[in-house]
Amino acid sequence: MLQPLRKPTEAEPGRLGRLAKLPVFFDLKDRRAVLVGGSPGAAWKAELLAAAGARVDIYASDVSAEMEALLARGAADGMLVLHRRNWSADILTDAALAVADLEDEAEAFAAAARWAGVPVNVVDKPGFCDFQFGSVVNRSPVVIGISTDGAAPILGQAIRRKIETLLHPSVASWAAFAKHLRDRVQQHLQPGMARRAFWERFSDLAFQGRPPESFGGTVEAVLEQIATEPVQRVGRVTLVGAGPGDAELLTLKAMRALQSADVILFDDLVSEDVLELARREAKRLMVGKRGGRASCAQGDINDLMTRLALQGKQVVRLKSGDPMIFGRAGEEIEHLENAGVPVDVVPGITAGIAMASALGVSLTHRDMAQSVRFATGCAKTGQLPSGLDWQGLADPNTTTIFYMAGGTAGAIAERLMAAGCSPNLPAVLVSNVSRGDERWAGPIADLGWASEWRDPSKPVIIGVGRVFKRASRADDQRLEHPPMLDATA
The missing domain is CATH 3.40.50.720 (NAD(P)-binding Rossmann-like Domain)
Structure with missing residues (x-):
């Protein structure tokens, strides 16, 4: 027996939950x-x-x-x-x-x-x-009040700080512009879709992190920008540094980019905690690039970013660490600019700096090192790059950080010792820096041996130089136990 068809019906709105306090905004002007x-x-x-x-x-x-x-x-x-x-x-x-x-x-x-x-x-x-x-977020005329009903003022302050990171200071200027535009919009645009489309475009501009002055500084200039903006406008690509994994190390600008993205293209080294901070409505595409694993071709990534931006999307290319340190950002910027796509770059904390902070080591301790070098430890072949300046890297007054070096650790030690480094020169090997994972410290003579104990599924960074002396462990402890020790040990 056929069931009767059901007609669409309008659902009743859900009941408003209990409010500990009624949030109101009190006008005190001239009172x-x-x-x-x-x-x-x-x-x-x-x-x-x-x-x-x-x-x-x-x-x-x-x-x-x-x-x-x-x-x-x-x-x-x-x-x-x-x-x-x-x-x-x-x-x-x-x-x-x-x-x-x-x-x-x-x-x-x-x-x-x-x-x-x-x-x-x-x-x-x-x-x-x-x-x-309560706690106040001031982007006047945008004012946000936060109440915990007196139960936890410190929590209210923490919430305020979170909101502060998401609202660029220029939002205040845009809100002031909106007050001037409101009457004009109501006079010239019909209620409904026309007005909604206008204010959505206006909001898109407001959340780009640019003040209204960048569009000419007058109400007319902003109106013209919105009115002449094509429906299928060219979007932007923002290369964002996700840092070493700890979401709290993100910059405020990175947070804002993630919150305004339409599409996020991320590497598989980017942590879930970082992705959790992105705009919920954003489409997320993993374009995994990781040494020793199947990866998306760089050309395909370039073409995908370009195609999405030309469709009018706000695209975030989310890279672990800093985009400009072994992140192939130069190739991506060149490709996008040749296609007429605007590009921004938001720096992140690179793994070498995060490692130094985690170990409490100054990479340029004035008694031990006068320079720092970042070097790649792996070429496309999976072996050491052929063009490294080993004599320069062996300079006793230099601290060297090798990226992507887990599989070449032994070869790095051999080349450094051949260039004049003492076999007892301090070295560290860290996996998943900033995420409380594994680390080893000892002389470079044992670096290859230590690398054999690493988890090959985790990214590895190596530091070499006298500044790592304080991170070294006693010889007997290092030789009696597996060299990759838990970071909390």
Whole structure:
């Protein structure tokens, strides 16, 4: 028996979940706010109220150095007026809101404010507060307030820092432009798809990390940029350094690029933690390039980036480490520029620097090394490159970092010793640097032996030079145990 067809029906919206506090934005422009107290905490509240445009009447018989400094320099907006006396109920007349930093009189002040019909906040006294101050992300006129209902202020501050990394400071300028454009857009564009398309293009420009001034600096210039932008416009490719694997080592600019990408082309050395920070809607394509494994041809990667950008996509080419250190960025930039595709580069922390930080070793310790060299330890053949300057690399005043050198560690040691390096010259061999994995330290004479114990599936970096002496282990310990030791050992 055929089942009856079901007609489309509009679903009811889901119920809004419980709110610990109602997030509202209070207009204090040219209104009077009362603040009682002269402490450093009170100074911060006074500056916050004045920045919102309020006339802040401060009542305190004694004021802290922080309050004195604030009164001397002034706030970004509004007005600060100090009254050197204690508070009384009459000061609450005509106030838009009241704030106090009090101990003994907290309850009395809150009661007086409520009797006067003035919203009140007593610092660190939730029971006497009608409202609370949260952490603020200021991209005014874009203002973001964060509340944890007083349960975990430090968590609120951490959330603020996360949001700060995603919002380029130029968002403030774009939001100010939007206020000027709003009436004009409503007059000339019909409600619905036309307006939506306009504001989507406007937002695309706002999140490129460029101020409106870069398009001419006037409302008309921005309007022209949006109006003349073709539907199938040329996108951009951004080469982004993902660093050695620890997501917390990403730069703010890398975070913004990941959050604005339409497509992300990433190597298989890029960690999952880094990818988790990308825009959820972005399409992710693994274009794995890794020594000793099946990899995408560089030409195919170049063609894919170009094709996507010419379709109008914002493309991120996400590379482990730094794009400009053994990342073939030069070939990609040249190919894209020849195709007329704009390219940006966001640097990352290269593995050699991350290794030094993880080991607590200064690569240019002034008593041991006056220069650093980054060298590749593997050619296309899988062997040592033929053109390396071994005499220069053997310079006792130089620290050398060999990339992609796991399979050639023994050969590197032999060539360095043949060029004059002592067999006891300190060396380190680290896998998956920054991800708490494996490391070995000892003389270069044992470097080949140490490499035999490595996990060949993990990327390896080698450091050679006197600066690694502090990372070396005693001979008996090194010879009695497998040389690749857990990083936490």
